[in-house]
Amino acid sequence: MAELELKAEVRENTHKGYAKQLRKEGKIPGVFYAQGETTVPIVVDEREMVKILTSDSGLIDIRLGDKRKRKAIVKEYQTDPVKQRLFHVDIMGVKLKEKLTVPVSINITGAAVGVKDHGGVLHQYLREIDVTCLPLDIPDSIDVDVSELNIGDSVTVGTLSLENATVELEDDQPIVSVLAPTVVKEEVEEVEEGELEEGEEGAGESEDAESSDA
Known part of the structure; x- marks a missing residue:
């Protein structure tokens, strides 16, 4: 299993306007959390995040600021429905001896x-x-x-x-x-030649009657 590395910075400013500015700069706001630890707001590079999401790697090495690397997985991410770009990401720290789903x-x-x-x-x-x-x-x-x-x-x-x-x-x-392949049967209405001729004759008689009345 290939493992990729992700660099993340701790996000001190958590205001909505700041998150919007980050996205304009090609960065994605998110959170990092692990069992028994306080959730940490983070910032990651959008290109690095896309690379991870489009790879087959389930496990990543994340480095929070200048701290040591640790194992993690991308637990959830959100995309902008209009621009189809990453909007937010949740990254969860894991322990190598504990199973996860x-x-x-x-x-x-x-x-x-x-x-x-x-x-x-x-x-x-x-x-x-x-x-x-x-x-x-x-x-x-x-x-x-x-x-x-x-x-x-x-x-x-x-x-x-x-x-x-x-x-x-x-x-x-x-x-x-x-x-099995779906077969579409087209119903073709068959008109008997005799019925067609009878209809034409009826139409002719009607026209003659109208001429006589005139």
Whole structure:
């Protein structure tokens, strides 16, 4: 498991206006907390934070100011719904000998036979799974091979094999399935030729009657 380092500064000013100014400077306000410790307001570099969030690393080394590095995870983050930029981040310190539950992303591999040969549709139910393990055992991601899946087949949580980690879901929970293709039948109204001719004749008689009345 790859570990990335994050530098954070203690944020003395916690006013809303100051947080807005930080974002303009490419920095993100946040908090650091750990069990039995006081929550500390922090500031981190936006680019460094994006790098961590887009990596497969579940565990990071964080350095608060000039203090020593310590292990942590990104517990939660918020983004601006309009600008799609990071807005706030929560980082939690962890102890290497204490288990924790974290979300791990699912990586689909292979091309399902039911899709490529029979026109099925691959449907992924879960994008990530919560697992419980020690910090150093956090998987970078969980690979799920769908190569052998035919139409109607699924991969469930119970088929996963994780070393030193427990999945916090029922075994029969589907992760990905191959569904049958949806066939849309178009109803075509068939008009009998005889009915069409009869309708045309009726229209002609009506026109003749109107001419006589005139």
